[in-house]
Amino acid sequence: MKIQVVESVLKANDAVAAENRRRLTAAGVLAINVMGAPGSGKTLLLERTIPHLAPERCAVLVGDLQTTRDAERLGAVTPLVTQINTGTGCHLTAPQVTAGLDSLALDRVKYLFIENVGNMVCPAGFDLGEQRRVVLLSVTEGDDKVAKYPTLFQVADAILLTKVDLLGVLDGYRRERVYEDISRINSRAAVFEVAARTGQGMEPWLAWLRAQRSP
Amino acid sequence: MKIQVVESVLKANDAVAAENRRRLTAAGVLAINVMGAPGSGKTLLLERTIPHLAPERCAVLVGDLQTTRDAERLGAVTPLVTQINTGTGCHLTAPQVTAGLDSLALDRVKYLFIENVGNMVCPAGFDLGEQRRVVLLSVTEGDDKVAKYPTLFQVADAILLTKVDLLGVLDGYRRERVYEDISRINSRAAVFEVAARTGQGMEPWLAWLRAQRSP
Numbered sequence: 001m002k003i004q005v006v007e008s009v010l011k012a013n014d015a016v017a018a019e020n021r022r023r024l025t026a027a028g029v030l031a032i033n034v035m036g037a038p039g040s041g042k043t044l045l046l047e048r049t050i051p052h053l054a055p056e057r058c059a060v061l062v063g064d065l066q067t068t069r070d071a072e073r074l075g076a077v078t079p080l081v082t083q084i085n086t087g088t089g090c091h092l093t094a095p096q097v098t099a100g101l102d103s104l105a106l107d108r109v110k111y112l113f114i115e116n117v118g119n120m121v122c123p124a125g126f127d128l129g130e131q132r133r134v135v136l137l138s139v140t141e142g143d144d145k146v147a148k149y150p151t152l153f154q155v156a157d158a159i160l161l162t163k164v165d166l167l168g169v170l171d172g173y174r175r176e177r178v179y180e181d182i183s184r185i186n187s188r189a190a191v192f193e194v195a196a197r198t199g200q201g202m203e204p205w206l207a208w209l210r211a212q213r214s215p
Numbered sequence: 216m217k218i219q220v221v222e223s224v225l226k227a228n229d230a231v232a233a234e235n236r237r238r239l240t241a242a243g244v245l246a247i248n249v250m251g252a253p254g255s256g257k258t259l260l261l262e263r264t265i266p267h268l269a270p271e272r273c274a275v276l277v278g279d280l281q282t283t284r285d286a287e288r289l290g291a292v293t294p295l296v297t298q299i300n301t302g303t304g305c306h307l308t309a310p311q312v313t314a315g316l317d318s319l320a321l322d323r324v325k326y327l328f329i330e331n332v333g334n335m336v337c338p339a340g341f342d343l344g345e346q347r348r349v350v351l352l353s354v355t356e357g358d359d360k361v362a363k364y365p366t367l368f369q370v371a372d373a374i375l376l377t378k379v380d381l382l383g384v385l386d387g388y389r390r391e392r393v394y395e396d397i398s399r400i401n402s403r404a405a406v407f408e409v410a411a412r413t414g415q416g417m418e419p420w421l422a423w424l425r426a427q428r429s430p
Contacts, residue, residue, distance in 0.1 A: 037253045038335045038364060039356025065336065067362050088366055090305065090336035118364070120253045121280065121305035121334055140355035140378070141254025147282045149253060149333070151303055163355070169384055171412075197386075 013126055016094035020101065020129025027106040030213050031114060033128055035152060036136030037145075038118030041162040041196060043070045045136065046113050048196040050077045052206050057110040061100035063092040063117045070115065080104055091122040094129055110213065124151040132212055138163040143174045146181035153182065158190040158208060165195035228341055231309035235316060235344025242321040245428050246329060248343050250367060251351030252360075253333030256377040256411060258285045260351065261328050263411040265292045267421050272325040276315035278307040278332045285330060295319055306337040309344055325428065339366040347427055353378040358389045361396035368397065373405040373423060380410035 024031045034042050043062070050058045059080035062070045071083035082103045084096050097114060104112075114130055116123040135156040137145055140163055146153050153159060159182060167173060182191060190208055194201040239246045249257050258277075265273045274295035277285045286298035297318045299311050312329060319327075329345055331338040350371040352360055355378055361368050368374060374397060382388060397406060405423055409416040 037333070037356075038360050039252060039353070064363050066365055067359075069359050069363065088336070088340070090334070117336065118252070118360075119305070119334060119336055121303070121332065122337065125303070138254070138355065140353065140381070141252075144282075144284050145253050145333075148279050148284065150281055166355070166381070166384060169381060 010125070013094045016098055017127035017129040020094055020097055021131065023101065024106070024112065024129060024131070027109070029106055029109045029112050030132065031112040031128075031130040032132045032134055032209075032212075033114045033116060033123070033130035034134050034136070035116045035120075035123045035156075036118065036162075037120045037138075037141060040118070040136040040138045040141065042115050042118070042136055043073055044196045045160065045162065045194070046074060046115060047077055048199070048202065049206065049209070050074075050111075050113075052202070053111055053209070057108065058113065059104050059109045059111070060113045060115060061092075061097060062115040063096070065089070065117065080109065086117055090117060090119050091126050092116050092128055093126055097128045111209070120145070120149040120152050124155050132157045134158045134160065136160045136162050137178070139167055139170060139173055139175075143177045146178055146185060150185045153185050153189070156186060156189045158192065158205075159186070160205065161191070161193045163195060163197075164193045165198045165200055225340070228309045231313055232342035232344040235309055235312055236346065238316065239321070239327065239344060239346070242324070244321055244324045244327050245347065246327040246343075246345040247347045247349055247424075247427075248329045248331060248338070248345035249349050249351070250331045250335075250338045250371075251333065251377075252335045252353070252356060255333070255351040255353045255356065257330050257333070257351055258288055259411045260375065260377065260409070261289060261330060262292055263414070263417065264421065264424070265289075265326075265328075267417070268326055268424070272323065273328065274319050274324045274326070275328045275330060276307075276312060276319075277330040278311070280304070280332065289330075295324065301332055305332060305334050306341050307331050307343055308341055312343045326424070335360070335364040335367050339370050347372045349373045349375065351375045351377050352393070354382055354385060354388055354390075358392045361393055361400060365400045368400050368404070371401060371404045373407065373420075374401070375420065376406070376408045378410060378412075379408045380413045380415055
């Protein structure tokens, strides 16, 4: 009984997600679901990524329980920002994204970044209609998180190790452990090491993003 | 309909939590639900806290989606460690804690630390039967998280700002912003600044813990 209800919620979400995807593809928009723990650096990555693309062609839907802080930050790099407050919801849902799409002039958009709620578990199960999934893992979270939260890393098209400028002050961080866990859990994901704050490693990530539009 | 189901799940959880609490109190155990984002430093805090208490009187229930890595680490400081794997579950539930209690000789325990799944949203809604709730927020997660994830901070008896030894390398971190948000959202919580790695600030936190057993 309980499982049936959960299944029907997921089925309803997936039907709306399929419609979102159809709509995005028809409009020529590449939508990227950006996921990671709170503080993994999602907003800063987008702040430092969008200016290198065509900023006037980039839009952002940003999910948070409360506040419009991320939308305010991202409003400085693109005018096409919509905040979605989930209240107590631990992830975005496809219908919330539909409402977000309604707020945007999609025909002007090439890249749509959907910044999910900071959470390493729940977003993995909810298709939003995106074409790509990107997962951030900051090195300050420790080197054991891929194996401990495999469901999120399994669905990733790209995995970004973020805040790598802090590696020098993190005694005992074993980068090779992260790579071993990734290769075991998701060998097809592209992996990047970036420090958005300093600009380190941004070029390969930007090249990957551009390549997703011209496969 | 959907809401009724969610309510009944929560009601069932709360009934089991109440029974856990009765059982813990009867056995003279202080149970502490330790919550925070992935990588906020929950396991390291417990590794560095337990040796200062009566380690043979401390027990840990540790929740993770997969792996027994945290239990292995904590096994070095106390023999009373039980790992609970939640699979895809984004938080511990009261029945999982009941099973954990069954695995422990409760009459030997003074402090039971329940390390929840790393998540800043979902654990807030699920009473486990604990008497105290502690929330960790690492400074590397940024200074905006209290306002963005208020539900977790609202239920905290104590809030620990962790990894404060890294403040020197975090340009622009506004500590006063965190305190302002905390005072607005939860003015009764005790707030501590700690760096478990260096030992900085551990004494006030330990004193608080000891005081909870002798109110």
